[in-house]
Amino acid sequence: MMTSNLSNDSNEIQPVVNRRDFVKGSGMVAASTAFAMMANRAVAASLPYSDSYGPLTVKPCQATGLELLALPEGFEYTSFGWTGYNQADGQPTPGAHDGMAVVATKGSVVCLVRNHEQGGSGHTSAPRGGRGVYNSAQRGGTSNILFDVIQGKFLSSYNSLGGTIRNCAGGLTPWGTWMSCEETYQNAQGFYHGYVFEVPGFGLSDGEPIREMGRFSHEAAAVDPATGVVYETEDAGQSAFYKFVPAGKWGDLKSGGKLYAMVLDNTPRLDLRGGLVEGSTWNVSWQEVADPDAFNERCFSQATDAAIIERGEGCWYDDGKIYFVSTSGGAANLGQIFCYDPRKEQLTLVFESQSRDEVDGPDNIAVSPRGNILMCEDGGSNPKRLVGLTMEGNTFHFAENRIALDQGDLAIIDAVYPGTRANFLSSVGNSTDGSSRRSFTSSEWAGACFHDRWLFVNIQTPGVTFAITGPWENGAL
Numbered sequence: 001m002m003t004s005n006l007s008n009d010s011n012e013i014q015p016v017v018n019r020r021d022f023v024k025g026s027g028m029v030a031a032s033t034a035f036a037m038m039a040n041r042a043v044a045a046s047l048p049y050s051d052s053y054g055p056l057t058v059k060p061c062q063a064t065g066l067e068l069l070a071l072p073e074g075f076e077y078t079s080f081g082w083t084g085y086n087q088a089d090g091q092p093t094p095g096a097h098d099g100m101a102v103v104a105t106k107g108s109v110v111c112l113v114r115n116h117e118q119g120g121s122g123h124t125s126a127p128r129g130g131r132g133v134y135n136s137a138q139r140g141g142t143s144n145i146l147f148d149v150i151q152g153k154f155l156s157s158y159n160s161l162g163g164t165i166r167n168c169a170g171g172l173t174p175w176g177t178w179m180s181c182e183e184t185y186q187n188a189q190g191f192y193h194g195y196v197f198e199v200p201g202f203g204l205s206d207g208e209p210i211r212e213m214g215r216f217s218h219e220a221a222a223v224d225p226a227t228g229v230v231y232e233t234e235d236a237g238q239s240a241f242y243k244f245v246p247a248g249k250w251g252d253l254k255s256g257g258k259l260y261a262m263v264l265d266n267t268p269r270l271d272l273r274g275g276l277v278e279g280s281t282w283n284v285s286w287q288e289v290a291d292p293d294a295f296n297e298r299c300f301s302q303a304t305d306a307a308i309i310e311r312g313e314g315c316w317y318d319d320g321k322i323y324f325v326s327t328s329g330g331a332a333n334l335g336q337i338f339c340y341d342p343r344k345e346q347l348t349l350v351f352e353s354q355s356r357d358e359v360d361g362p363d364n365i366a367v368s369p370r371g372n373i374l375m376c377e378d379g380g381s382n383p384k385r386l387v388g389l390t391m392e393g394n395t396f397h398f399a400e401n402r403i404a405l406d407q408g409d410l411a412i413i414d415a416v417y418p419g420t421r422a423n424f425l426s427s428v429g430n431s432t433d434g435s436s437r438r439s440f441t442s443s444e445w446a447g448a449c450f451h452d453r454w455l456f457v458n459i460q461t462p463g464v465t466f467a468i469t470g471p472w473e474n475g476a477l
Contacts, residue, residue: 104201275331
């Protein structure tokens with residue numbers, strides 16, 4: 001869980017430190033199944049309720065009145081940051097919303113940093129005045145969003161990083177910044193891409209890549225707050241799991257460091273892509289990547305002993321462990337979740353999807369306040385779902401994407417968020433009676449993150465951010 005760390009001065013900006021508060025219950029039972037074993041949680045609280053929050057029904061958005069999401073009874077939501085909406089800096093909201101986290105707080109206001117998985121097209125993600133731009137020909141980057149958790153209201157947004165390519169996921173740091181990751185490995189306009197960029201809460205990025213963290217098809221990252229070491233995933237058919245050990249003081253990623261790839265059981269190229277037994281555990285060692293900024297050789301190729309992962313994606317720190325996703329791994333190619341314990345130097349498979357009913361292609365993940373995982377789905381399912389995974393290894397559906405829009409709907413959105421409608425004139429039919437309605441239900445969820453009683457999450461297309469709240473105490477999240 002991401003908990004706020006507010007000082008007595010309500011105007012002081014504080015980073016969001018990722019430390020989960022344990023849930024206390026009257027009875028304690030031994031944790032069972034692979035998830036609990038691999039997470040090394042010796043006991044789990046007895047729950048006086050079911051994992052699931054019950055059936056999902058389509059509900060109206062509090063901001064627009066449109067029926068966009070299906071949620072359990074008692075939950076409500078509001079929307080913000082639709083692609084094209086005019087931001088506080090005068091620029092339209094970029095599209096292709098992806099990874100996101102609450103990075104810092106100031107009183108009751110939280111700052112989320114949101115990725116935009118764009119390249120050379122789409123609305124620019126560049127901050128006003130050209131600051132924080134790496135390659136001005138590219139339109140990927142980040143935007144920062146302000147939300148008041150007391151009022152339950154989105155306040156504003158602005159661009160905070162520009163000139164990058166396919167900013168897919170990334171990761172929260174405990175010192176109040178966001179690591180935005182380029183999911184690419186290419187040369188464009190004479191600029192090499194495939195880097196990590198750091199973005200502060202309530203501020204702007206300097207637009208400088210952290211080259212020592214590696215040049216590859218980055219997906220997500222997570223920091224161990226005890227050491228400041230960063231763990232990174234790579235979205236490729238044959239990919240590695242990496243760690244970056246900074247050379248500077250805690251919280252300083254830009255003073256150099258060393259990049260390593262994970263090796264399992266001292267066995268070169270141990271393959272984790274096939275069907276594995278949940279609960280399987282391997283001993284971890286690390287092989288240094290000699291030239292993490294190499295222009296002609298992948299980091300994976302340099303790390304000749306690195307274990308093979310099928311499309312590493314979501315990555316999250318919780319309770320001393322690092323969880324990461326193989327989005328198409330496993331016997332059914334429906335996804336796996338692994339847990340790495342840096343104290344024991346062990347890796348465990350905590351979950352492998354056996355059917356589309358469980359989950360189809362988990363991507364971004366977040367650990368909930370109770371220590372369970374919420375998976376953002378990006379596979380073949382339609383509608384796409386947010387899926388919970390409990391410590392006992394059970395899954396349940398928490399939300400469904402039900403977005404379908406026509407020009408009449410866009411007029412409603414545009415009245416609330418000016419600038420939105422113009423962005424969709426070429427992609428949604430001209431009818432206002434629903435006959436030319438365009439469905440976006442197959443678009444992926446991304447950027448899930450919890451703060452207090454709020455869940456923030458994106459749907460990549462048409463590009464929109466949601467804040468969801470409700471009776472969390474009635475289920476496992």
